[in-house]
Amino acid sequence: MSALSCNKLTKTFTQGSQTIKGLDDVSIAIAEGSFVCLSGPSGSGKTTLLNAMGGLDTPDSGEILVGDMRVDQMNKSDLADMRLHNIGFVFQSYNLIPVLTAQENIEFVMQIQGIPADQRSAKSREILAEVGLADHEGRRPAQLSGGQQQRVAVARAIVSNPTLVLADEPTANLDSVTATQLMDLFAELNQSRGITFVIATHDARVMEYCRRLIKMEDGKIISDQEQPGRGANV
Amino acid sequence: MADKHSPSAGILATLAWRNLWRNYRRTLIMLTAIVVGVWAMILFSAMMRGMLDEMVQAGLRVLPGEVQVHHPDYQDDPSVVNSMSAPKGKLLQVLNTPPVTAWTTRLKVPGMISSERDNRGVLLLGVDPAGEIALGFDPGDIVQGRFLESADDKGIVIGRKLAERLETRLGKRVVIMSQNPYNDVADRGVRIVGIYRARLQATEELFVYTSRALLQKMLEVEDEISEVAITADNYEHVDAWWRDIDAAAGPDLDTQPWTVLDAYLGSMYEIQGTMNVIIMVIIFIALSFGLVNTLVMAVFERVREIGLMMALGMRPQWIMYQVLLESLMLLSLGLVIGNALATATVLPLESGIDISVVGDGLEMYGMGATLYPTLALEDMLMSTLIVLVLGLLASLIPAWRASRYNPVEALTKT
Numbered sequence: 321m322s323a324l325s326c327n328k329l330t331k332t333f334t335q336g337s338q339t340i341k342g343l344d345d346v347s348i349a350i351a352e353g354s355f356v357c358l359s360g361p362s363g364s365g366k367t368t369l370l371n372a373m374g375g376l377d378t379p380d381s382g383e384i385l386v387g388d389m390r391v392d393q394m395n396k397s398d399l400a401d402m403r404l405h406n407i408g409f410v411f412q413s414y415n416l417i418p419v420l421t422a423q424e425n426i427e428f429v430m431q432i433q434g435i436p437a438d439q440r441s442a443k444s445r446e447i448l449a450e451v452g453l454a455d456h457e458g459r460r461p462a463q464l465s466g467g468q469q470q471r472v473a474v475a476r477a478i479v480s481n482p483t484l485v486l487a488d489e490p491t492a493n494l495d496s497v498t499a500t501q502l503m504d505l506f507a508e509l510n511q512s513r514g515i516t517f518v519i520a521t522h523d524a525r526v527m528e529y530c531r532r533l534i535k536m537e538d539g540k541i542i543s544d545q546e547q548p549g550r551g552a553n554v
Numbered sequence: 555m556a557d558k559h560s561p562s563a564g565i566l567a568t569l570a571w572r573n574l575w576r577n578y579r580r581t582l583i584m585l586t587a588i589v590v591g592v593w594a595m596i597l598f599s600a601m602m603r604g605m606l607d608e609m610v611q612a613g614l615r616v617l618p619g620e621v622q623v624h625h626p627d628y629q630d631d632p633s634v635v636n637s638m639s640a641p642k643g644k645l646l647q648v649l650n651t652p653p654v655t656a657w658t659t660r661l662k663v664p665g666m667i668s669s670e671r672d673n674r675g676v677l678l679l680g681v682d683p684a685g686e687i688a689l690g691f692d693p694g695d696i697v698q699g700r701f702l703e704s705a706d707d708k709g710i711v712i713g714r715k716l717a718e719r720l721e722t723r724l725g726k727r728v729v730i731m732s733q734n735p736y737n738d739v740a741d742r743g744v745r746i747v748g749i750y751r752a753r754l755q756a757t758e759e760l761f762v763y764t765s766r767a768l769l770q771k772m773l774e775v776e777d778e779i780s781e782v783a784i785t786a787d788n789y790e791h792v793d794a795w796w797r798d799i800d801a802a803a804g805p806d807l808d809t810q811p812w813t814v815l816d817a818y819l820g821s822m823y824e825i826q827g828t829m830n831v832i833i834m835v836i837i838f839i840a841l842s843f844g845l846v847n848t849l850v851m852a853v854f855e856r857v858r859e860i861g862l863m864m865a866l867g868m869r870p871q872w873i874m875y876q877v878l879l880e881s882l883m884l885l886s887l888g889l890v891i892g893n894a895l896a897t898a899t900v901l902p903l904e905s906g907i908d909i910s911v912v913g914d915g916l917e918m919y920g921m922g923a924t925l926y927p928t929l930a931l932e933d934m935l936m937s938t939l940i941v942l943v944l945g946l947l948a949s950l951i952p953a954w955r956a957s958r959y960n961p962v963e964a965l966t967k968t
C-alpha cells in the first residue's frame with residue numbers, strides 16, 4: 321500500500337487580477353518507507369503540494385489519500401486529528417515552541433494526543449538520544465543552535481510513529497556541514513525505522529540523498545526518477 | 555482516526571503560564587492595573603457601605619425603632635385622633651420575644667412650642683424615658699440638664715438649636731400646645747429640664763421630649779399612644795422579622811419597617827448592592843480595554859507558534875482555551891493580590907476616617923464627620939465574580955481571533 325497518493329490535484333491562487341497555478345494536475349503515489357525529494361525552483365509548487373499532502377491546506381480539486389484516509393474530504397477538526405496522529409512536520413524555520421524546552425517540545429505532540437506522562441517522558445528522552453541531543457532536553461529553542469533545533473523538530477516529527485514525515489526546506493537555514501548531518505539523520509531514520517520521508521528542497525546536496533527525485537515546475541511534475549540515494553531501498 | 559483525545563490540561567497550563575511571563579513588563583503593567591482596579595472596587599464598596607450605614611444609623615437614631623406600629627391613618631394625619639391603645643395580647647407577646655430586643659410606646663403629635671420670645675412648630679414626643687434609652691436614645695447627648703426621668707416627668711427636653719431659636723435656656727418655662735381629640739387647643743406650661751444635641755440641626759429643632767403621661771393628660775387621652783417603636787438591634791435584618799410583628803398587630807394596625815418609614819433611606823439601602831455592582835462594572839470596563847489590548851498583542855506576537863501548534867494538530871478550540879487560561883491566570887493573580895491589598899488597606903480604616911474637611915457638606919445626607927468603611931465579603935465575592943466573568947468574556951475576542959488563524963498563513967507570517 322502507498323503511504324500517500326495524490327490524484328489530479330489542482331490549486332489556484334489569485335493575487336489581484338492574476339491567477340497562479342500552485343498545483344496543476346498533480347498525481348503521485350509514494351510507497352511506504354520511501355525517501356523522496358521534491359525539487360524545483362522557488363515558486364514551483366513544492367510547499368503547496370506538501371501542505372496539501374499533510375492536510376494543512378486543501379486543494380481545489382483532486383484526491384489525497386494518506387494510508388487509506390481521504391484527506392481531501394476531511395473537515396477541519398478531522399484534518400487536525402490526522403496531522404496529529406499520522407503526519408510529522410519539519411518546517412524550514414520556527415519549528416519549535418519558544419517557551420518549551422527541547423523535551424517539552426517533543427512531548428507537546430504526545431500531550432495533545434493524550435499519552436500519559438510516564439510514557440511521554442521515557443519516549444521523548446529516548447528519541448532525543450536518537451537524534452544526538454541526549455543531554456539537551458532542558459534547553460529552550462533559543463539556547464540551541466539552528467542544527468540542534470532542526471534535530472529537535474525531527475525528533476518531534478517522528479515521536480508518534482507517523483505514516484509520513486513531510487519536511488519543507490529543512491536545511492535552508494543551515495550551513496552545509498549541519499545540513500549534511502541533518503540529511504544523514506533523515507536517511508538513518510528512514511533506514512532504521514522505515515519512516516516515509518518527503519522532503520521539499522532546492523538544495524542539490526539534499527537531493528543526492530533521495531532514492532526518488534520528483535521535479536516540479538509551475539505547479540506541475542516535470543520528472544520523477546529513481547536514483548541511488550542514501551535512503552532505504554524499497 | 556476519530557479518537558478524540560483531550561490534550562492534557564497540563565500542557566495548556568504550562569503554555570499559558572510561561573507565555574504570560576514572556577513579556578513580563580507588559581504582564582506586570584496589566585497585573586498592576588487589575589490589582590488597582592480590584593482594590594478600587596472593594597475600597598469603593600467599603601466606603602459606600604460605611605457611608606450608607608452611617609446614614610441609616612443616623613436616620614434611625616433620630617427616632618429609634620427599626621419597626622413601628624401605628625394607627626392606619628396616622629401616617630396621613632399624625633394627629634392625636636389617629637392614636638391607638640397600648641399593645642396587648644398577641645402583639646405584646648411578640649414584642650417580648652426575640653429577636654425583639656427593646657420596644658417602647660410614644661404619643662407623637664405635631665404641636666407648637668412658645669417661649670416669651672418666639673414660637674416654633676415642633677413634634678411633641680410623649681415618651682417613656684427608660685424605653686427610649688433602651689431603644690437607642692443616648693443620654694450622653696444631653697448637653698445641659700438631664701433627660702426625662704420617669705414616664706410622668708413634669709419637665710421638657712428640647713434640642714440645642716431649638717433653644718437658640720426660642721432664645722430660651724435650661725430652667726426656663728415654655729408653653730407647648732396641640733389639638734386634643736375634640737379639636738380644642740390644649741396647652742401647658744413646662745420647664746426645660748434638659749437640652750439635647752443631635753447630629754442634625756433639623757432634628758434639634760423638631761423633636762421635643764415630654765413624658766408620655768404629661769402629654770396624654772394635656773391632650774385628654776387616657777393611655778392612648780401614637781406608635782409602638784421596636785428594635786432588634788440590627789437594621790439590616792429587619793426584613794426577617796417585621797412581618798411577624800405585622801401579623802401579631804392584626805389588620806387594624808399598620809406595621810412598617812424603617813425602609814418604608816424612611817423611603818429615601820430605604821431606597822438608598824435597597825439599591826446599594828446594585829450601585830456597587832454598577833461601579834464595579836464601570837471600573838472593569840476601564841480595565842477591559844487594557845486586558846483585551848494586552849491579549850491581542852500577546853496573540854499577535856505569537857501568530858507563528860499558534861500556526862505551528864495548529865499545524866501539529868492542536869485543535870482551534872484548544873488554542874482558544876490556552877489564551878483564555880492565560881487571561882484567567884492573569885485575572886486570578888490580580889484578584890488575589892487586589893483582594894489582599896484591599897483587605898490590608900480597608901481593615902485598618904474600619905475604625906474610622908475623619909472626613910470633617912468635606913463632612914459639613916455631607917451633613918444634609920445624614921453623614922457624620924467620620925466615615926467607617928466596611929469590608930464586606932459580599933463585595934469581595936462580587937468583584938471577583940465580575941472580574942472573572944467579564945474578564946473571560948472580554949478575553950473571548952482575542953482568544954477567538956487566535957483560534958481563527960489559518961496554520962499555513964500563520965506559519966509564514968514574518
Ligand SMILES: Nc1ncnc2c1ncn2[C@@H]1O[C@H](COP(=O)(O)OP(=O)(O)O)[C@@H](O)[C@H]1O
Pocket residue numbers: 333334335340341342360361362363364365366367368369
Ligand atoms: N497564499 C498564496 N497566495 C498567493 N499565491 C501563492 C500562495 N501560496 C503560494 N502561492 C504561489 O503559488 C506558487 C507556488 O508556491 P510554493 O508552493 O510556495 O512554491 P515553492 O514552495 O516551490 O517555492 C508560487 O507562485 C507562489 O507565489
Ligand SMILES: [Mg+2]
Pocket residue numbers: 366367368488489
Ligand atoms: Mg516553499
